[in-house]
Amino acid sequence: MNDIVKDDFMNDNQFAVSDGDYIKLVINEYNNEKEGINTVVRNVLSMQSMIDTYLHYFQKDRYSVSLSKVSDLFDLGYAIKKLNAKYWNKLIVDSKLIDVFPTSKRNEWNENIANLTTPDFEESIVRDTYTKLISERWKYFADKIDDIFRHLSKTHLTNSPEGFNKRMIINYCFYTNFSYCFNPTTVSLIHDLRCVLFKFYGMKDELSYNSTSKFLNYLLNNVKSGEWFLADSGLFKIRWYLKGTVHIEINPDVSWKLNKVLSLKYP
16 A cells, blocks of 8 residues: 555645654643643542532532532543543544544544543553554555445446446435435545545645535535535535435546555555
8 A cells, every 4th residue: 555655646745644743742731631630539539538428518409419429420530531532532633534534444433432442542552553543544545435435336337346437326325204314324425535535636624524414414405406516616516316316426537546546455
């Protein structure tokens, strides 16, 4: 995958990655917050017996305080897990690596953060993990393109089994139980495609999953079924149909670039 770096249309300047000084800054911020948490817990637990004795006098019905011990609230282990998750999320988002991850990798990170299962935010762990992610960013970029390709409709002849054409079709794109609404998988795929196109065109990428979701909702509510809509200042055209399919058309030069990445992934 290192050969990808040599291609003119995919250079490191397209990725906003952080250097060692930034990592040191984030680690210092983390350590300061961690020390603050430790200080609070030490001070509170030093008075635990007294607080436990008189806590019920401070209980108000509207707050529904039901703790039997102050230590139940000031759980140091739980607080550090939340702190770890906060700073891992900060590092991955601020470095823009989250935009390079394919949908599956992005979901994995988000689940770890939501479930507080991230590693400790210690300097050695952070630097090793960050270095590994940076070294694999081209793999993730290729995986993102591969993921888009794998989700193209297999029943439409417009989609070629050998690679991307200038037009692509995606099936089963939205729910129709009550009103038309794009499903999360489709939102993720189109979001990834937008990110890839921004990278190829060397445009500043400030896209988010929510912005793509809002864009697709606008499409359903304001553009008639079967009508082309020019998106992202002309980077691609998109149209939707009542039966649940979405058609996307890109510049043929871009489809060549997408296939170039696939050929490197699958020689």
